[in-house]
Amino acid sequence: xxxxxxxxGGHVGVEVFLTAYSAQDAGRVMDDLRxxxxxxxxxxxxxxxxxxxxxxxxxxxxxxxxxxxxxxxxVPVPDTPALATEVRVVRVGTTLVTFASNDLSGxxxxxxxxxxxxxxxxxxxxxxAAAPAT
Numbered sequence: 135x136x137x138x139x140x141x142x143g144g145h146v147g148v149e150v151f152l153t154a155y156s157a158q159d160a161g162r163v164m165d166d167l168r169x170x171x172x173x174x175x176x177x178x179x180x181x182x183x184x185x186x187x188x189x190x191x192x193x194x195x196x197x198x199x200x201x202x203x204x205x206x207x208x209v210p211v212p213d214t215p216a217l218a219t220e221v222r223v224v225r226v227g228t229t230l231v232t233f234a235s236n237d238l239s240g241x242x243x244x245x246x247x248x249x250x251x252x253x254x255x256x257x258x259x260x261x262x263a264a265a266p267a268t
Contacts, residue, residue, distance in 0.1 A: 136190040145239035148247060150255060160228045164200045167223060171204055182211045186219075195249060197256045198224035198231075205244065208236065215240040222247050224256050229264045231255060 157164060176187040183210075192203040202222045207216035218237040223230055233255075235247040 147236050147238045153155045153230045157228050160248050164225050181201040184210045198226045218242045218245045220268045
């Protein structure tokens with residue numbers, strides 16, 4: 135897995151994760167995420183004691199081989215304001231690229247991953263995936 139952070143301006147911060155899988159597992163992960171999104175409305179954060187709530191599906195942008203997205207409120211650590219968050223997961227071949235966008239000001243009710251950032255990153259990944267192996 136590779137992780138990077140981008141600040142496209144304003145009060146939006148975007149974390150970008152690249153995760154490689156086998157061909158079978160990449161599709162399975164997307165299926166599992168899609169199934170969870172149908173019923174999951176809240177879950178604990180992986181670190182810091184925070185939590186995600188008000189989880190709901192968001193529209194897709196038509197990127198990659200498969201895509202899903204959700205919006206939520208994320209409390210990074212207990213007793214802090216909830217941050218409007220959008221998560222987009224795009225599969226390109228055996229790689230999943232995840233964009234987690236947060237309103238760093240804590241004042242917005244909704245945040246969107248910058249479409250041009252998402253498109254440029256997915257296009258670069260598609261170019262690499264299509265290149266002949268050396």
